[in-house]
Amino acid sequence: MISYRSEDFENLEKYFRVNLINSVSGLRPVWLVGTRNAAGTDNLAIFNSLVHIGANPPLLGLVFRPDTVDRHTLSNIMDHGFYTLNAVTENLMEQAHQTSASYPEDVSEFEATGIEKENHAHIKVAFVSSSPIKMVLKFKERIDIQSNGTHLIIGSVEELHLDENMLDSEGRINPAAAKMIACAGLDTYFSAQKLGTFSYAKPNKALEKL
Amino acid sequence: MISYRSEDFENLEKYFRVNLINSVSGLRPVWLVGTRNAAGTDNLAIFNSLVHIGANPPLLGLVFRPDTVDRHTLSNIMDHGFYTLNAVTENLMEQAHQTSASYPEDVSEFEATGIEKENHAHIKVAFVSSSPIKMVLKFKERIDIQSNGTHLIIGSVEELHLDENMLDSEGRINPAAAKMIACAGLDTYFSAQKLGTFSYAKPNKALEKL
Numbered sequence: 476m477i478s479y480r481s482e483d484f485e486n487l488e489k490y491f492r493v494n495l496i497n498s499v500s501g502l503r504p505v506w507l508v509g510t511r512n513a514a515g516t517d518n519l520a521i522f523n524s525l526v527h528i529g530a531n532p533p534l535l536g537l538v539f540r541p542d543t544v545d546r547h548t549l550s551n552i553m554d555h556g557f558y559t560l561n562a563v564t565e566n567l568m569e570q571a572h573q574t575s576a577s578y579p580e581d582v583s584e585f586e587a588t589g590i591e592k593e594n595h596a597h598i599k600v601a602f603v604s605s606s607p608i609k610m611v612l613k614f615k616e617r618i619d620i621q622s623n624g625t626h627l628i629i630g631s632v633e634e635l636h637l638d639e640n641m642l643d644s645e646g647r648i649n650p651a652a653a654k655m656i657a658c659a660g661l662d663t664y665f666s667a668q669k670l671g672t673f674s675y676a677k678p679n680k681a682l683e684k685l
Numbered sequence: 686m687i688s689y690r691s692e693d694f695e696n697l698e699k700y701f702r703v704n705l706i707n708s709v710s711g712l713r714p715v716w717l718v719g720t721r722n723a724a725g726t727d728n729l730a731i732f733n734s735l736v737h738i739g740a741n742p743p744l745l746g747l748v749f750r751p752d753t754v755d756r757h758t759l760s761n762i763m764d765h766g767f768y769t770l771n772a773v774t775e776n777l778m779e780q781a782h783q784t785s786a787s788y789p790e791d792v793s794e795f796e797a798t799g800i801e802k803e804n805h806a807h808i809k810v811a812f813v814s815s816s817p818i819k820m821v822l823k824f825k826e827r828i829d830i831q832s833n834g835t836h837l838i839i840g841s842v843e844e845l846h847l848d849e850n851m852l853d854s855e856g857r858i859n860p861a862a863a864k865m866i867a868c869a870g871l872d873t874y875f876s877a878q879k880l881g882t883f884s885y886a887k888p889n890k891a892l893e894k895l
Contacts, residue, residue: 477847478845478846480844481742481842481843481844484742484743485741488856490856494855494858496739496740496743497740499845501716501772501867502712504713524736524737525710525711526710526748527707527748528833529833530703530707532832533691533694534833538736568880568881569892573886574886576890577888587888616832618830620738620828621826622742623738623739623744627837631691632694634688634689635688635689635709636688637686638686638687639687645700646697646698646705646708647704647705647872648708648709648870649873650711650712656712656880657712657867663857663859663882664882664883665878665879667875668877670778670866671778671873672873673874677786677787680786682783
């Protein structure tokens with residue numbers, strides 16, 4: 476085992492530390508966040524900080540760094556109030572990674588990366604056409620995290636569109652069935668394979684594999 | 686595609702909705718959180734809500750539901766100030782799932798599930814002996830989320846111990862190399878396989894697979 480203590484982190488080479496700490500939390504979900512700016516440009520940005528906040532009402536959180544390219548997405552959400560979440564699959568992986576490039580605000584990452592856009596007439600933010608899960612989120616709450624100046628944006632799921640072949644009869648979505656990917660750190664991507672579904676755990680009762 | 690709108694969610698059968706919304710955010714990391722209560726019992730609980738908050742200083746967040754078995758973990762963290770994060774592998778999967786059973790507060794989930802405990806003399810919280818990543822977190826900030834009464838607990842990484850064969854020369858941790866797992870929803874687990882590492886994205890520059 477290799478060990479680091481808090482005083483060691485500051486002395487690590489900068490990119491080594493960035494890679495290490497960004498990959499230390501394990502497998503993270505990968506999503507494309509679609510927003511529209513005041514000038515009408517559709518922006519699209521890759522995020523690996525989506526977190527489940529609650530099921531009833533359905534709420535999801537996104538963590539934004541203080542001063543990065545994320546700013547376009549954050550300010551668009553604050554201005555507009557609605558955004559889309561689009562699941563990233565193996566087929567979308569390279570183009571999704573390319574959205575992390577620092578494009579000027581008037582450039583649409585849909586056009587710059589060739590990701591196909593889908594518009595729904597009643598909503599003024601764009602979806603990723605080929606994503607197996609597409610959601611419309613409505614901004615609910617912004618939390619400014621004191622410890623490091625990051626922001627947690629909480630949104631409610633207003634619309635959910637998903638491929639029917641990834642949904643079972645009890646409501647479980649199987650991300651592997653649609654080749655959704657995970658990531659570790661800022662640049663490394665993973666496919667997933669289902670290991671199993673286990674019964675609800677109770678004390679002194681053996682688990683069943685469902 | 687199947688579509689749900691916000692007014693549909695309330696009318697879904699309860700467990701269908703719980704499964705659907707808990708699995709809608711994609712592949713989530715799986716961790717065992719170790720805490721110690723005032724009576725000295727070592728508690729251990731499975732979490733899939735770990736989120737990266739920042740690299741410098743290294744900060745990680747955990748989302749806690751308002752009124753659940755999580756309460757032991759949350760109150761122990763608030764009382765004690767330190768907790769451990771232990772990565773869950775395929776070998777630990779079933780025992781880790783079993784920690785979600787509602788044990789009384791004086792029962793240690795280490796003993797109830799047979800997960801082997803590791804103690805370090807200088808720290809008063811226990812680790813999972815066979816985890817390939819073990820961290821000591823120090824409580825930094827508690828955020829009460831207005832939208833639904835959940836809590837985001839932010840901690841700083843004080844110690845990080847990891848298997849050297851999962852770390853590359855640039856600081857990237859490969860969770861698949863140690864058979865770390867992901868989950869979707871509350872009961873379904875996935876293995877991961879590395880697809881690739883891509884170069885830093887820049888406008889008008891083709892990505893390289895590293």
